Amino acid sequence: MSILFLTNDLCFDHYPGKQHPERPERLMAVQQGALLSDLGSSLVQTQAESVDRNEILQVHDGRFIAELEKVDAAGGGRIDLDTKMSEHSWRAAQISAGAGVQAIRELAGGSYEAAFCAVRPPGHHATTDQSMGFCFLNNVAIAAQHLIDAGEKVLIVDYDAHHGNGTQDIFYAEPDVFFVSFHQWPLYPGTGRTEETGSGQGQGTTMNLPFPTRTTGDHYRMAWEQIVQPKVAKFNPTWLIISAGFDSHRNDPVASLGLTSGDYSDLTAEIIKAVPSGRRLVFLEGGYDLEALRLSTAAVLRTLAGDPTHPEKSTQNGPGREAVESIAQFHTMNP
Ligand SMILES: [Zn+2]
Structure with missing residues (x-):
């Protein structure tokens, strides 16, 4: 069995500006x-292809998409304080959004254990009608929507250092998507409190795990095992999508968590047990230290292939224990 690696060099062409951390070198x-x-x-390796417009419209507002197309037609422009479209950004965004749906189709053939979408711009901050935080379209949400429309139940685990507010927002009331986010707290965008657990029919299908700076991998693993895994087992997902942000790495210049590539390996190894092989999709989100990106990508790919390595040692005994205890206590009181 093999791992499918989807990428496209046209994703280098999105250029949000000099000194912007979300730079082409990341890819x-x-x-x-x-x-x-x-x-x-x-x-x-296979070439990621552009998304079908109809797939975008299952998640995003039509007027919002028309506005992005207008900015693109004008050669680019600023969308929000830190999200800027250059010439060719829109093409890169559509390829990033298309990679997931394409991966799902390829995985259905049964020849791959998992797929890794190495694309940019990232997506997890984009909401139904707003681009923000370096994200234009919500790549992961478009893939998840495609799956639930086909009757699947989707677990999304977001271990980017920032809260995946866009993904949470899109599926907050959706009972067939279980959204889990591990993130640094406090940090941009300011959402992702433990108390945010979903609404309406989606009550209980959102889980947030906010952690302090320098948190070590042992506490992420502990939280997965003690708090998240039992709820995931109850939800019984048929597909898994990981929002793989590598900015939780201790060397990342944008965030301040304490993980290493070895921790990404350990955590991913536990998470993928939630669904059978062949139903696992990993999406690049953030991560702004180039060496951390290299090592963490290698570690996650080896883990997906069932032969994990630790380019760097896993971490332990740093901060994070109290966070695990308080999140666990909240869920005991609010089952
Ligand atoms: Zn991030």
Whole structure:
């Protein structure tokens, strides 16, 4: 069995500006991470293709999409304080959104254990009608919507250092999507409190795990095992999508958590047990240290292939224990 690696060099062409952390070199580092994984012919690279407009409209507001198209037609422009469209950004955004749906179709053929979408711009901050936080379209949400429309139940685990507010918002009342976010707190965008657990029919299908700066991997693993895993088992997902932000790495210049590539390996190994092989999809989100991106991508790919490595040691005994205890207590009181 093999791992499918979807990427497209047209994703280099999105250029949000000089000194912007979400720079094209990030994708280069992730592609280098694929080589570093040393999976040989077990890693099958394919060209990510642009999304169908109808797939976008299952998640995003039509007027909002028309506005983005207008900015694109004008050659680019600023969308919000830190989200800027250049010439060709819109094409890159559509390829990033298309990779997931394409991966799902490829996985249905049964030849792959998992797929990794190495694309940019990222997506998890984009809501139904707003681009923000370096994100235009919500790539993960478009893939998840495609799955639930086909009758699947989707677990989304977001371990980017920032809260996946867009994904949470889109599926907040959706009973067939279980959204879990591990993130640094407090940090942009300011959402993702433990108390945010979903609404209406989706009550209980959102789970937030806010952690302090320098949190070590042992506490992420503890939280997964003690708090998240039992709820996930009850939800019984048929598909898994990971919002893989590598800015939780201790060397990241934008966030301040304490993980290493070894921790990404350990955590991913636990998370993928939630669904059978062949139903696992990983999406690049953030991550702004190039070496951390290389090592973490390699570590996650090896784990998906069932042969985990630890390019760096896993971490333990740092901050985070009290956060696990208080999140656990909240869920005991609010089952
Ligand atoms: Zn992030």
